[in-house]
Amino acid sequence: MENIVILGATGSIGTSTLELLTQFPDRFRVRLLVANRQVDKMRDWISLVQPEYVALIDPEAAALLKSTLPHGCQTQVLDTTEQVTQIIVDASTTTVVSAIVGAAGLHFTWAAIQAGKKVLLANKESLVMSGELFMAEAERSGAQILPVDSEHNAIFQCLPESIQANLERGSLTRAGIEKILLTASGGPFLHATPAQLAQVSPAQACQHPNWSMGPKISVDSATMMNKGLEYIEARWLFDAQPDQIEIVVHPESVIHSMVQFQDGSTLAQMGQADMKIPIGHCLFYPKRQATGMAALDFKQLGSLTFFEPDLKKFPNLRLAIQACNAGQAATTALNAANEIAVAAFLKGKIAFTDIAEMNETCLEEMPAMATNTLDDILWVDQRARTWVIDQIEKRVDLC
Ligand code: NAD
Ligand code: MG
Numbered sequence: 096m097e098n099i100v101i102l103g104a105t106g107s108i109g110t111s112t113l114e115l116l117t118q119f120p121d122r123f124r125v126r127l128l129v130a131n132r133q134v135d136k137m138r139d140w141i142s143l144v145q146p147e148y149v150a151l152i153d154p155e156a157a158a159l160l161k162s163t164l165p166h167g168c169q170t171q172v173l174d175t176t177e178q179v180t181q182i183i184v185d186a187s188t189t190t191v192v193s194a195i196v197g198a199a200g201l202h203f204t205w206a207a208i209q210a211g212k213k214v215l216l217a218n219k220e221s222l223v224m225s226g227e228l229f230m231a232e233a234e235r236s237g238a239q240i241l242p243v244d245s246e247h248n249a250i251f252q253c254l255p256e257s258i259q260a261n262l263e264r265g266s267l268t269r270a271g272i273e274k275i276l277l278t279a280s281g282g283p284f285l286h287a288t289p290a291q292l293a294q295v296s297p298a299q300a301c302q303h304p305n306w307s308m309g310p311k312i313s314v315d316s317a318t319m320m321n322k323g324l325e326y327i328e329a330r331w332l333f334d335a336q337p338d339q340i341e342i343v344v345h346p347e348s349v350i351h352s353m354v355q356f357q358d359g360s361t362l363a364q365m366g367q368a369d370m371k372i373p374i375g376h377c378l379f380y381p382k383r384q385a386t387g388m389a390a391l392d393f394k395q396l397g398s399l400t401f402f403e404p405d406l407k408k409f410p411n412l413r414l415a416i417q418a419c420n421a422g423q424a425a426t427t428a429l430n431a432a433n434e435i436a437v438a439a440f441l442k443g444k445i446a447f448t449d450i451a452e453m454n455e456t457c458l459e460e461m462p463a464m465a466t467n468t469l470d471d472i473l474w475v476d477q478r479a480r481t482w483v484i485d486q487i488e489k490r491v492d493l494c
Pocket of ligand 1: 370
């Protein structure tokens with residue numbers, strides 16, 4: 096029996112995870128569900144899976160949830176982040192699904208890594224911000240990281256067992272690997288003109304052609320920042336050097352990424368564009384378990400296409416690669432700037448093309464800063480956020 100904590104339980108990944116888990120009540124016991132403020136959805140999960148604990152980080156939402164739970168409900172509502180952290184690190188918790196969106200996921204994910212848990216990692220922002228420290232901490236604590244992000248899960252599946260068993264110490268070169276091919280759908284605006292991009296609305300940006308996801312990652316996919324964040328994620332997860340990661344646009348999203356070997360072979364992982372496949376892989380790893388997901392029917396697929404990403408049209412991708420080469424302060428600042436800019440775009444405060452502009456100016460403005468500890472990283476994150484919020488307020492005032 097695994098005792099599982101799900102961070103981001105009401106979101107897209109959290110929901111898919113819980114829909115899979117509920118099929119296997121003898122295998123998983125839900126200890127704790129964490130979300131921000133979705134009272135109704137959390138109440139539904141409480142009645143369906145009867146977790147030991149739940150937490151809503153927003154105090155008003157937590158109070159509302161508490162006051163509306165049915166009489167006799169056994170689930171305890173936690174009030175503070177300290178209580179949540181205690182359950183995460185508690186000896187009886189075996190597994191933590193990290194699926195909070197954004198930098199807000201770092202604190203709890205870090206606690207799980209420090210405590211040496213099995214961590215199913217969807218929250219890519221944790222690695223973008225603190226990848227170097229994060230992987231070193233996992234090595235120290237013995238935490239097992241299983242990548243949920245579909246591309247990283249695909250790469251993981253194509254890697255030799257020797258690396259799968261020890262991601263923190265594995266060497267791509269020693270394992271005979273030439274490079275990782277990170278595939279990208281290109282998002283909903285792959286063929287849009289620059290003039291069309293300037294007019295994109297939040298609703299259009301959230302309409303991904305292949306995947307159903309939360310609003311922030313949907314906008315990131317539309318600007319291709321998501322692929323930039325994934326480039327940084329791959330750099331740390333697999334200790335890949337810049338010349339060992341190549342981004343390939345593949346609009347059909349059938350191949351979820353590939354690994355190319357020095358002997359000229361390439362291994363690819365393929366499947367439907369449904370996150371239940373990589374989540375199910377992680378939940379049951381190293382075994383394969385039927386979860387009701389259908390395999391591909393190659394006779395129905397049609398052709399698969401591949402081409403180079405357009406870094407001019409999608410400057411966020413170029414910025415992320417540059418930040419990755421510059422180091423953790425740059426990737427943390429870029430991630431923070433992007434979160435603020437995407438939130439402002441979703442609220443209609445700035446244009447779609449302003450997101451990359453804000454990100455670029457923020458990177459240029461940030462001074463060199465040390466990132467030797469998690470506190471250093473949180474300081475860089477805060478500084479970049481404050482700077483971008485200030486820029487957006489000035490711009491809104493001018494309108
Ligand atoms: P989502 O917006 O659907 O859900 C986000 C979840 O995080 C919600 O449960 C929300 O309540 C919770 N949350 C937000 N702020 C919080 C806070 N301050 N404290 C606690 N909980 C908070 O997002 P999603 O699409 O499920 O993505 C979650 C993560 O998984 C992201 O990092 C994303 O990049 C990654 N990911 C998602 C997909 C996908 O297909 N959705 C694929 C790969 C990776
Ligand atoms: Mg992905």
